[in-house]
Amino acid sequence: MKIGEKIKRLRVKNSLTQEELADRCELTKGFISQVERDLTSPSIATLVDILEGLGTNLKDFFNETVNEKIVFTKDDAFEMENDELKYTLKWIIPNAQKNIMEPILVELEADGRTKEDSPHEGEEFGYVISGSINLHIGNDQYKVKKGESFYYKANSNHYISNAGKTKAAVIWISTPPSF
Numbered sequence: 001m002k003i004g005e006k007i008k009r010l011r012v013k014n015s016l017t018q019e020e021l022a023d024r025c026e027l028t029k030g031f032i033s034q035v036e037r038d039l040t041s042p043s044i045a046t047l048v049d050i051l052e053g054l055g056t057n058l059k060d061f062f063n064e065t066v067n068e069k070i071v072f073t074k075d076d077a078f079e080m081e082n083d084e085l086k087y088t089l090k091w092i093i094p095n096a097q098k099n100i101m102e103p104i105l106v107e108l109e110a111d112g113r114t115k116e117d118s119p120h121e122g123e124e125f126g127y128v129i130s131g132s133i134n135l136h137i138g139n140d141q142y143k144v145k146k147g148e149s150f151y152y153k154a155n156s157n158h159y160i161s162n163a164g165k166t167k168a169a170v171i172w173i174s175t176p177p178s179f
Contacts (some may be wrong), residue, residue, distance in 0.1 A: 003047075004038035006061070010054045011036070024053035077105075086112030086162075102177030106160065106170045108133065113161035117154065122176045124158065125151045131168025133160045154178070 011021050011032075018032045025032075027046070034040040035050070042050060044058075051061050078091040086109035096102040106114060108131070116136075126135070132145040138156035152158070154174070162168040 002038055003041070004036045007032075007050060007054070008036040010056065010061075014054055016054075021050070021053050025049045082115075085115065086110075087114055089114075097177040099177065101173050101175040103171060103173045106172050108160065108162035108168045108170070110162060110165050110167070112168075114159045116157050116159040117178065118157060119155050120178055122154050122174065122178065123151065124154050124172065124174050125149065126160070126170045126172045129169040129171060131162060131164050131166050133162055133168050133170060135160050 011018070016024075018036070019029045021027075022029045022032045025046075026049070031040070031042075032050075035042055048058060051057055072093055076092075076094050078094060079088060081088045088107040090105040090107070091102075092105050093099070093103055106126075108114070126144070127149040128144050128146050130146055132143060135142040135144050135150050135152075135158070137152055137158045142150065144150050160170065160172075
């Protein structure tokens with residue numbers, strides 16, 4: 001991290017001149033200039049004074065925020081196939097298990113089904129992109145066709161199956177992540 005560059009960005013963001021910042025911190029304009037150009041390093045105490053003059057503190061100043069990825073491509077996806085049960089899971093958002101919700105793409109071949117999930121805290125949502133599926137929740141079964149969606153609390157055993165003759169695809173979102 002280039003401390004000087006970051007101090008300058010904060011100063012400009014706060015619409016302060018070097019002289020105004022220097023006055024707030026009881027420093028010289030020349031010293032602020034040298035710090036901003038990384039020609040000198042302030043002591044911790046002086047850095048605290050500068051940051052206070054900029055309306056921030058050490059913790060927030062050094063807390064680097066990482067730009068989170070927003071758009072994901074098919075190359076980002078992780079895929080797992082289950083030939084026995086005839087389904088494919090695609091984690092379309094990498095590392096989503098660390099998030100509040102976990103979206104996946106489920107593709108079911110004809111007569112395919114997912115593994116049965118045990119009851120857990122949270123909720124499940126799905127949208128059928130193609131084909132049709134049967135949603136099994138406890139002893140109940142629901143037919144969900146292309147363009148339809150489902151939503152339920154995951155407090156019973158649950159899974160989906162494809163009783164059709166063509167492949168079915170479902171966007172499935174679980175919260176908290178469980179896949």
